[in-house]
Amino acid sequence: MFKRSKLRISGPHPQHVSIHRLASGVPSIRAKHFNDVLWGSGYMHAHDRASQMLLMRILGQGRVCELLSDTEESLRLDQFFRKAHWASQLDEEVAKLHPHYLAACQAYAEGVNAGLASKRISALKLLGYSPEPWRIQDSILISRMASYLTLAQSQAEVERLFIELVQAGVASELLAELFPVEAENIDRELIESIRLQERIVPVGTLWNLALPRMMASNNWVIAGSKTASGSAILANDPHLEINRLPNVWAEQVLEWPENTAKGLSMPGLPGIIVGRSNQLAWGITYTFMDTIDSWVEDCKEGMYRVGENWIPFEQRIEEIKRQKHDDVSLCFYENKHGVLEGNPNEPGRYLASKWVADAMGAASLMAGLGICEAQTVAQGMRCLAQSESAWNWVFADVEGNIGYQMSGLMPLRHPGWNGFMPAPGWNSQYDWQGRVPLEDLPACFNPACGYIVTANQDLNYLGRSKPINMPMGDYRAQRITSLIEARNAHTCEDSQRIQMDVYSLQAEAFLAVLLPLLAERKEASPAYQVLAAWNKEYDPDSIGAPLFECFYRALRERVFGASRAGLGEPVVKHLAEQTGVFIDFYQNFDRVLLNPESVWYKHPGNCQPTQKEAFLEAFECIRGNEHFPRWKEVNTVVFTNLLFQGKLPAFLGFDTPPVAIAGGRATPHQGQIYKSAGRQTSFAPSARVVSDMQTNTLYTSCAGGPSDNRFSPWYLSEQADWLKGVFKPL
Numbered sequence: 001m002f003k004r005s006k007l008r009i010s011g012p013h014p015q016h017v018s019i020h021r022l023a024s025g026v027p028s029i030r031a032k033h034f035n036d037v038l039w040g041s042g043y044m045h046a047h048d049r050a051s052q053m054l055l056m057r058i059l060g061q062g063r064v065c066e067l068l069s070d071t072e073e074s075l076r077l078d079q080f081f082r083k084a085h086w087a088s089q090l091d092e093e094v095a096k097l098h099p100h101y102l103a104a105c106q107a108y109a110e111g112v113n114a115g116l117a118s119k120r121i122s123a124l125k126l127l128g129y130s131p132e133p134w135r136i137q138d139s140i141l142i143s144r145m146a147s148y149l150t151l152a153q154s155q156a157e158v159e160r161l162f163i164e165l166v167q168a169g170v171a172s173e174l175l176a177e178l179f180p181v182e183a184e185n186i187d188r189e190l191i192e193s194i195r196l197q198e199r200i201v202p203v204g205t206l207w208n209l210a211l212p213r214m215m216a217s218n219n220w221v222i223a224g225s226k227t228a229s230g231s232a233i234l235a236n237d238p239h240l241e242i243n244r245l246p247n248v249w250a251e252q253v254l255e256w257p258e259n260t261a262k263g264l265s266m267p268g269l270p271g272i273i274v275g276r277s278n279q280l281a282w283g284i285t286y287t288f289m290d291t292i293d294s295w296v297e298d299c300k301e302g303m304y305r306v307g308e309n310w311i312p313f314e315q316r317i318e319e320i321k322r323q324k325h326d327d328v329s330l331c332f333y334e335n336k337h338g339v340l341e342g343n344p345n346e347p348g349r350y351l352a353s354k355w356v357a358d359a360m361g362a363a364s365l366m367a368g369l370g371i372c373e374a375q376t377v378a379q380g381m382r383c384l385a386q387s388e389s390a391w392n393w394v395f396a397d398v399e400g401n402i403g404y405q406m407s408g409l410m411p412l413r414h415p416g417w418n419g420f421m422p423a424p425g426w427n428s429q430y431d432w433q434g435r436v437p438l439e440d441l442p443a444c445f446n447p448a449c450g451y452i453v454t455a456n457q458d459l460n461y462l463g464r465s466k467p468i469n470m471p472m473g474d475y476r477a478q479r480i481t482s483l484i485e486a487r488n489a490h491t492c493e494d495s496q497r498i499q500m501d502v503y504s505l506q507a508e509a510f511l512a513v514l515l516p517l518l519a520e521r522k523e524a525s526p527a528y529q530v531l532a533a534w535n536k537e538y539d540p541d542s543i544g545a546p547l548f549e550c551f552y553r554a555l556r557e558r559v560f561g562a563s564r565a566g567l568g569e570p571v572v573k574h575l576a577e578q579t580g581v582f583i584d585f586y587q588n589f590d591r592v593l594l595n596p597e598s599v600w601y602k603h604p605g606n607c608q609p610t611q612k613e614a615f616l617e618a619f620e621c622i623r624g625n626e627h628f629p630r631w632k633e634v635n636t637v638v639f640t641n642l643l644f645q646g647k648l649p650a651f652l653g654f655d656t657p658p659v660a661i662a663g664g665r666a667t668p669h670q671g672q673i674y675k676s677a678g679r680q681t682s683f684a685p686s687a688r689v690v691s692d693m694q695t696n697t698l699y700t701s702c703a704g705g706p707s708d709n710r711f712s713p714w715y716l717s718e719q720a721d722w723l724k725g726v727f728k729p730l
Contacts, residue, residue, distance in 0.1 A: 004028075007047075010118035014039050014107075024728050025706040025714035028253040034372075035104050037254045038270050039111035046115025046134075048707045048714070049250055049267035051123045051643050053112075053142070054131050056268060060141045061087045065328075066321040067129055075320065075328065082318040083332055083339055086144040089359045090137035096362035097136070104369050105136045108270035122709075123643050140361030142268035147357055147364075147389040154584050156292045156353065158470055159420060161581060163351075166191045170567060173599050178588050180420050180469040190424060194296055195348045197341045216240075216456055216472060216670055216683050217285035218499070220480060221394045221402040223450040228489040231694035232396035235495040236274050236283030237685035238264075239670045242661075243637040245654070245715070247704040249274075249687050253730055254372070261372040262698050262730045264687055271368040274689055276698050279375040281396045281691050282384065285454045289390035289408045289467040290418070293432075294353040295337040295425035299344035304335055304352075305426045311335070313344055337425055351422060356409045356435070360388035367407075377401040377445065385438045390467070392454040398693050404444040404452045406459065410436040410467045418469050440464040451484050453477050455668075473587030475505040475666035483668075492699055495690045498668055500725040502538040506586075506666035507548050509594055511536070514551070514615050527625050538664040538671060540632035545664060547622060555618035556582070559593055559600055577675055583683065586665055632660035637673045637682050639703075639719075641710065654710045659723070688727065699727040 007019040007027070014036040020028045027048070029040035045053060058067050062081035064074040081087075097105060112134040124131070162179050166172075166188055176183040216239035224230045240248065249264040254272065263275015274283050298305040303312050313333035320328040333340040338354030367387040374380045377395040381403050384393045390408030395401075412433040413419055423430035442463030444452055456472035483498050484490070511531060518528050527547060534544025553576065561572035575581045582589065592598045596611040636658040640646040648654050661684050663671030672683040688701040703722045707714040721728070 009043065009114075011114050013043070013111075013114060019044060021706075021714075022253070022730070024251075025717050026251045026253060026730065027706070028255065030255040032257060034256050034258070035107040037256045038104050038108040038369075039114075041252055041254060041265065041270060042108040042111025042113075042134075043115040043118075044111075044252065045250060045265070045267040046112045047118065048709075049246060050116060050119055050131075051708050052246055053267040054124055054129070055643060056142055056145060057134075057138050058129075060145045062318070062320065065323065065325075068124075068127060070323040070325060075322070078320045079328075079330060082320065082330055084148070084358070085316070085332075085339075086148070086358065087141055090140050090361070093140050093359070093361040094136050098366060101366045101369050102136075105139060105270055105365060109134050109136050109139070136365075139269055139365060142266070143361050143364050143389075144357070146266065146269075147360070148355060154580065155288070155290050155470065156355075157579070158581060158585060159292075159294065159422075161575075162420070163191055163194060163196065163422065165567065165571075167194070167196070168568075168571070171603065174603060177592050177599055180418060186421065190296055191422065193349045194422070195342055195350055197350070216476075218453075218455045218476060218480060218668055219283040219285050219392070219394045220451060220453040220484065220495070220498075221283075221396045221404075222484060222490050222495075223402050223446070224400045226450045226484070226488050226490055227692065228491050229692050229694040230400075231398070231692055232281075232400055232402050233490055233492060233495055233690070233692050234276070234281040234283055234394065234396040235499060235688075235690045236285075236394070237499045237669075237688040238274065238284065239683050240686045241681050242684045242686050242703045243639050243673075243680065243682045244642050245639050245656075245704055246642065246706075246708040247686055247702055249702060251687075251700060251702060251706065251730070259373065260696070263689060263700070264702075269368060270365065271372055273368065274687070276691050276693075277372060277374075278696055279398050280371075280377065280380050281693060281698075282371055282380055283394050283689065285392045285456055287390045287392045287406050287408065287454075287459065287468065288456060288471045289406070289410055290420065290469050291357060291390055291408060291410065292353060292355045293337075293411060293413075293419045294351045294422040295430065296349050296422050297335070297337065297340060297344070297352050297425040298349055299340070299342070300347040302333070302345050304340075304344060306428060307426060313340065335425075336431065352425060356411050356432075357388045360409065364388045377403040381405040381443065381445070385441070385443075392456075392459065394452055394454060396691075396693050400693075401446055402452055403446065404442070404454065404459075404462065406441040406443065406463065406467065407438075408441070408467065410441065410465060412436050418466070420469050436465045436467070441467065451481075453480050453484065455480060470585060470588070472584060473506070473590065473666060475587070476668050476670070479503060479505050479668055492690045492692050496688070496699070496725065496727055499685065499688050499690070500662075501668040502663045502671070503668075504536050504538060504545075504664055504666045506590065506664075507534075507536045507545075509590070510552065510555075511548070513594065513611070514619060517612055517615055518619065525623050526628075527619070527622050530628055538631055538635075538662060538667050540630065540660050540662050542631045543628040545631040546629050546634045547625065549664070550622045550625075551618055554621035555593060555614060556589060558614050558618050560589065580674070580681075583665065583672055583674055631662070635662075635671060635673055636660050637680060639716075642708070652710070656716070656719070659719075688722075688725075690727065698730045700730055701725065701727045 016032045027044040031037045062078040172183040172186045219236040222233045253262040303310040316332045318330040337352040342350030370383040380395045387407040395403045455477035457474035457477040458471040460466045538545045561569035639656040641654040661671040663669035705714040705717040
């Protein structure tokens with residue numbers, strides 16, 4: 001349908017820079033120097049994704065009320081980002097850039113500004129916004145936002161949930177089965193003394209208006225000993241919130257005389273985040289490193305206690321300008337433990353929380369640029385280990401090497417504290433003692449088995465430190481591993497099939513308990529027959545998948561909600577309908593449900609004494625079903641424009657009709673659709689990349705299209721192929 005076309009660059013630009021669109025619409029940028037290629041990359045980010053990157057900057061600066069929309073929701077967003085204070089210390093981070101990378105980042109910023117100047121019209125211009133020049137500082141801000149909102153935020157939320165459950169009276173022995181704590185180590189007196197404050201803005205709002213969540217992903221590398229070509233293969237499919245337009249990723253091909261880099265970039269950041277060069281390929285998943293901690297501060301008269309001494313808080317004043325209302329002045333109280341959640345002039349105990357990477361940026365930018373110049377797995381591991389964000393990186397090179405490296409700033413804590421529960425702020429033994437050395441983080445080079453798989457599971461065993469205390473479930477990792485082990489002549493097509501796999505080991509585990517119980521009582525209902533015949537695959541035409549989901553939801557509510565000593569039905573429904581807790585950490589709950597000896601089944605305050613009764617009672621909730629919908633009828637999502645958020649009439653074409661998504665929470669092709677803070681959101685492969693290092697080709701498939709312009713032919717150009725699992729070569 002489309003042909004390769006040359007793009008005319010408007011205004012002054014470096015000599016010998018040429019930009020073409022491939023037949024897929026992906027920009028291909030060529031120049032004689034790496035920095036000039038980055039200029040072209042910035043130009044195309046502004047050309048294709050100006051609204052996306054400028055909106056992210058406005059949010060990060062806490063200036064929505066000033067520059068875009070002065071509403072109460074906008075004010076809450078501004079309050080959140082002003083509290084986070086990520087727009088601070090940006091000049092200091094720029095000063096840390098090595099001159100080589102400083103010049104590269106400056107070239108990228110100049111390209112962005114040239115691209116912004118060339119745009120005659122954009123959605124933000126229609127809203128009256130005239131952008132300020134892009135600076136290197138803005139890229140550092142975007143890096144911080146991407147690291148916290150998509151990664152660290154989830155850890156903060158589950159730690160907050162733990163505190164709320166303690167204060168709600170949930171028994172310690174029950175909590176110990178769900179969270180990384182020992183029942184005898186839960187200091188209930190300390191936790192119950194905290195005066196919790198209301199959340200400033202619902203987390204779901206942050207995810208929908210800023211960046212999609214990047215909680216779940218798959219990546220793997222297979223050594224040449226297990227491939228048909230004899231060369232290593234790399235595959236990666238970042239799972240995040242897909243029901244937004246444009247996609248968070250912008251594909252680009254960067255070519256200069258010494259090398260080529262191609263793959264997934266993020267507008268606002270220079271370089272390729274997932275992809276390959278001529279010699280090396282790299283991919284990411286989130287590693288669930290605990291990078292945010294909280295302390296309980298004993299406060300009075302604007303001071304906090306350390307030992308027997310009282311020290312005044314530092315006060316930071318933030319002014320929020322508003323278009324239609326009076327400006328708002330905010331005062332935040334801070335100490336070495338971060339920002340206080342409360343007013344220390346009112347006596348009491350409040351939480352102070354700190355993210356270890358709140359003033360980061362320079363090292364991550366340099367790592368992201370350096371990987372484009374690395375040539376071996378060993379060089380790539382050393383390079384991306386320097387990234388301040390918590391990621392699982394996998395690598396493959398043309399020499400046949402494969403490797404894995406965790407990155408991220410991990411706090412060095414008191415040996416008796418893993419950071420999950422809040423610590424007493426007045427005891428300096430619980431202050432951070434620096435950061436864990438990078439060489440202690442999990443890593444692996446050329447393992448004997450011939451492959452490496454990461455899918456957000458526990459990887460602590462690969463390092464001397466233990467950075468992960470709340471991993472995601474390992475069902476996907478187990479399934480991918482079994483498919484890789486099943487053969488010894490893998491091709492790119494095999495990895496593509498794995499990325500589209502919708503078999504659920506979770507469903508297999510639960511039905512292994514339920515079906516024998518039903519057979520024992522000679523169950524013959526249609527619901528039983530559907531589940532007994534189901535192949536455990538979440539394909540679009542499956543009737544077993546939605547039925548199993550109904551059973552699973554009923555079981556979860558029965559065990560955790562109907563217990564006098566447990567969470568309570570309203571809490572379980574809130575967690576299921578308005579948060580991502582059951583999405584992010586479902587296997588913590590599964591361990592309880594699948595363990596007949598769990599204290600949740602044995603606790604004196606529980607309403608059901610046995611696992612058997614709980615499973616059978618949950619089945620009764622679906623036993624009478626006569627109509628069995630297909631998965632494609634219930635697992636649908638509308639892709640909405642990031643800026644307008646579904647507020648425009650459908651006939652204008654900014655949003656899609658409902659789209660059916662294959663897969664479930666525990667399948668390699670994840671397809672979770674749920675609500676968070678009242679908004680529909682999702683987890684699914686936002687993009688898929690596969691490459692065999694025998695050739696210089698990267699096969700990709702992206703949800704959406706290259707452009708954020710609704711009237712561009714590239715707005716939804718890849719959607720149909722992405723849904724079908726069709727890949728294109730770069």
